Amino acid sequence: MTSDSGFYEVLHRVIPPLVKAIWRPTVIxxxxxxxxxxxxxxxxHLSFADSVVIPVVVPRKVVFLAKSDYFTGRGVKGTASRLWFEGIGMLPVDRDDKKAALASLDTALEVLTRGEAFGIYPEGTRSxxxxxYRGRTGVAHLALTARVPVVPVGLTGTEKLQPVGSSRPRVVPVTVRFGTPIEVAGRYDGVPLGRARRQxxxxxxAAIGHLSGQEPAGIYNERPTEP
Incomplete structure (x- = not known):
């Protein structure tokens, strides 16, 4: 066992029981x-907290990608941030570098090839x-390439955990719903790749929307322009 996986195991024994005792999320x-x-x-994707809530309620390691800024800070705070994100299974990605973003798909495929769970937000950024919002086809690329099932997840209430501008999380009702796995292996053999990914x-x-009850926007979500 590596030191990283050992640190993850230690954190996962402590953090989930603590978080669930405080927030008592409903899991379906x-x-x-x-x-x-x-x-x-x-x-x-409703909140930064989503990438903490899902790993907390799932009894196996779920790898998410997180912006690289969380891993590069200096001093005690920077070190604590890096150890925290590494410990809960997150991997760094530079979201402003298109080449790095594409390389992150290769990283995700490596995770899936190892037989691990990979978490992704098809909307690309939080609502x-x-x-x-409309899903981007990276999720389908991963599923079709790795030939692994996709479990849709619907979160409700996480946007109220720590609203923008709030300095600390709040105790609010949160629900996490996991849908029936969507199997893609073999279903799209012979279908043009672009069409298969879109379908x-x-x-x-559609499965995520059924679980979350959200109104479909019908358009892609774009990251806000920094002032």
Whole structure:
């Protein structure tokens, strides 16, 4: 066992019970998450807290990508931030570098090939108005390439955990719903790749919307321009 995995094991014994004792999230359909083997957890995205909530309630390691800034800070605070994100299974990615963003798909494939769980937000960035935005096809690329199932996840209430401008998390009702796994292996053999990716992505987003109850936006979500 590596030091990173050892640190993860230590954190996972402490953090989930603590978080669940404080926030008491409602979890529905957890039996739909395979206990072993490569799997994608595709979720709606309402808050920064989503990437903590999902790993807390899933009884196996879920790898998410996080912006590289969280891993490069200096001093005690920077070190603590890096250890925290590494410890809960996150991997750094530079979201402003298109080449790095593409390389992150290769990183995700490596995770899936190792038989691990990979978490992804097909919308690309969090919804600021509560609607569910159109999914980007990276999730379908991963599922079709790795030939792994996709478990749709619907989160509700996480946007109220720590609203923008708030300095500390709040104790609010949070619900996590896991849907029936979507199997893609073999279903799209012979279908043009672009069409297959779009169809798979739309199927995943429809399942997420059913679980979250969000109004579909019908358009892609774009990251806000920094002032």
């Amino acid at each position: 359909g957890l039996e739909n998450v395979p206990r072993t083997g490569g799997v994608i957890l595709a979720s709606n 600021r108005d509560g609607r569910l 798979v992505t739309d199927e995943i987003m």
